Amino acid sequence: MKKKRIGLRRKIIRIICMLIAVMSVILMVISYKAFYDTYINFYYDKALGIVKMLANEIDGDQIARYIDTGSTDEAYDALVSTFNNVKANTSGLSYLYLMVPYEDHFVYVIDAYTDQDDMNNISAFGSVFEYRETEYTYLLPDVKAKSASTQIVYGGDAGFGRSISVWAPVFDRNGEVAAMVEGDYVLTSVEKEINSYVLKILFFIVMALAVITVIMVRVIDTGVTSPIIALTKYIDSYEKGNLTLEPVPFKEDNEIKWLSDSFGNMIDRMELYITDIKNITAERERIGAELNVATKIQADMLPRIFPAFPDRKEFDIYASMNPAKEVGGDFYDFFMVDNSHLAIVMADVSGKGVPAALFMVIGKTLIKDHTKPGRDLGEVFTEVNNLLCKSNSEGMFITAFEGVLDLVTGEFQFVNAGHEIPFLCKKGGVFEPYKIKAGFVLAGIEDIRYQCGSMQLEVGDKIFQYTDGIPEAANKSNEFYGMERLENVLCKNATLTPSELLPKIKMDLDEFVGDAPQFDDITMLCLEYKARMECGRTL
Numbered sequence: 001m002k003k004k005r006i007g008l009r010r011k012i013i014r015i016i017c018m019l020i021a022v023m024s025v026i027l028m029v030i031s032y033k034a035f036y037d038t039y040i041n042f043y044y045d046k047a048l049g050i051v052k053m054l055a056n057e058i059d060g061d062q063i064a065r066y067i068d069t070g071s072t073d074e075a076y077d078a079l080v081s082t083f084n085n086v087k088a089n090t091s092g093l094s095y096l097y098l099m100v101p102y103e104d105h106f107v108y109v110i111d112a113y114t115d116q117d118d119m120n121n122i123s124a125f126g127s128v129f130e131y132r133e134t135e136y137t138y139l140l141p142d143v144k145a146k147s148a149s150t151q152i153v154y155g156g157d158a159g160f161g162r163s164i165s166v167w168a169p170v171f172d173r174n175g176e177v178a179a180m181v182e183g184d185y186v187l188t189s190v191e192k193e194i195n196s197y198v199l200k201i202l203f204f205i206v207m208a209l210a211v212i213t214v215i216m217v218r219v220i221d222t223g224v225t226s227p228i229i230a231l232t233k234y235i236d237s238y239e240k241g242n243l244t245l246e247p248v249p250f251k252e253d254n255e256i257k258w259l260s261d262s263f264g265n266m267i268d269r270m271e272l273y274i275t276d277i278k279n280i281t282a283e284r285e286r287i288g289a290e291l292n293v294a295t296k297i298q299a300d301m302l303p304r305i306f307p308a309f310p311d312r313k314e315f316d317i318y319a320s321m322n323p324a325k326e327v328g329g330d331f332y333d334f335f336m337v338d339n340s341h342l343a344i345v346m347a348d349v350s351g352k353g354v355p356a357a358l359f360m361v362i363g364k365t366l367i368k369d370h371t372k373p374g375r376d377l378g379e380v381f382t383e384v385n386n387l388l389c390k391s392n393s394e395g396m397f398i399t400a401f402e403g404v405l406d407l408v409t410g411e412f413q414f415v416n417a418g419h420e421i422p423f424l425c426k427k428g429g430v431f432e433p434y435k436i437k438a439g440f441v442l443a444g445i446e447d448i449r450y451q452c453g454s455m456q457l458e459v460g461d462k463i464f465q466y467t468d469g470i471p472e473a474a475n476k477s478n479e480f481y482g483m484e485r486l487e488n489v490l491c492k493n494a495t496l497t498p499s500e501l502l503p504k505i506k507m508d509l510d511e512f513v514g515d516a517p518q519f520d521d522i523t524m525l526c527l528e529y530k531a532r533m534e535c536g537r538t539l
Contacts, residue, residue, distance in 0.1 A: 329356025
């Protein structure tokens with residue numbers, strides 16, 4: 001089913017409409033907030049001015065006498081009349097009180113009222129009320145500070161609604177707060193005025209943006225969408241094989257005309273690009289084919305037919321290599337030096353890919369060619385190192401380990417050129433790292449003397465050797481496989497034959513690495529000394 005396409009014109013209209021909606025909301029919020037704050041500040045200032053004026057006219061000592069005696073006089077009646085007149089004719093306050101504050105309650109002295117007020121809701125002289133949270137938070141601190149309100153105080157409950165509350169202190173002759181004048185504005189009517197104003201503003205904003213939208217759509221349609229439609233038809237025709245079209249003419253010298261000119265120039269370059277791509281593709285296919293051949297050649301150079309010596313009962317050997325690229329720099333080897341001596345080699349060339357593989361071939365060939373019966377392995381590596389140094393213009397090097405097992409005596413002579421230490425498993429025991437001193441790498445420095453070491457193997461002993469691709473293999477969390485985990489899996493499978501042991505290690509390594517890419521070659525070899533050879537016979 002062909003997917004329905006939405007034209008640029010529709011998308012532009014939708015975007016502009018969404019922009020109008022977003023701008024309307026933003027402007028409404030900004031207008032409401034600004035207007036609301038202005039109104040609130042106006043009523044706050046007005047209320048605060050009124051309560052301060054009244055507080056300055058009241059005798060605090062007289063208020064204290066009213067509270068102490070519980071009786072009033074003509075001066076009190078005149079004060080009540082003043083409060084009532086202010087509330088009715090001057091302020092527009094919703095509530096106006098004179099009260100005496102205490103620690104947890106206040107006592108009404110005057111509750112101003114007008115003809116419109118319900119007298120049942122007017123508090124009488126001496127009425128006691130507990131503080132609301134607002135009074136605890138704001139009134140008491142102002143009483144203690146002997147000052148009027150310093151900020152807008154919002155209060156409200158189910159009976160009075162949300163309101164602005166302000167107060168000013170009445171002082172006695174000692175300068176102590178004898179009473180507080182409180183004024184409240186209920187915000188219901190204020191908020192109605194604000195909402196009405198905002199709706200009017202929003203209406204004019206929407207109308208203005210709608211007019212702008214129509215103008216913008218017209219301009220964009222003429223200058224953008226129509227030329228793009230013409231250019232699209234031109235491109236479609238080219239895609240269908242019409243290569244003789246003339247470029248689309250444009251009246252205005254703008255970005256769309258530049259796009260059309262660029263497309264015309266692109267057509268001229270297209271044939272050249274296609275030719276180059278064909279050549280590059282052919283070259284890549286040729287290189288790929290050659291790499292496949294190189295991979296097979298490298299694999300064929302390593303002994304990989306097992307059992308390797310089916311007629312020899314003195315030992316069992318197994319090895320594997322998994323290159324990180326098509327060809328690798330690791331290599332292993334094993335061969336009979338003579339009828340009673342078996343040599344093993346494990347090495348790792350610096351770098352990856354074809355250069356490392358070529359250097360690997362040289363190193364493997366030299367090591368095997370120079371390993372002769374009765375020759376000291378230290379001398380073998382010394383001579384191989386000098387030969388490699390002479391033909392090492394790229395500065396590559398090899399870490400290598402070679403060992404020769406005397407099948408008659410069980411003596412295992414070895415030489416190490418900067419390679420990992422092997423693991424040794426005595427008969428009936430577990431694998432343990434056999435710590436030996438590592439010499440310098442091959443092809444690093446000329447005329448280095450390498451020393452040969454030896455260990456005694458008994459029937460049933462095993463040697464495991466490997467490259468750093470195993471302990472340095474990393475998972476997606478950049479955690480290394482490590483020597484400890486390698487030793488653990490070796491110990492758990494110490495009773496297995498070499499051909500059974502290596503797949504177990506590879507399985508555990510794959511489980512640890514998961515889907516993380518392989519960055520280095522993974523090579524390992526295991527040799528088991530199974531029987532002693534004597535006088536041409538196997539014991």
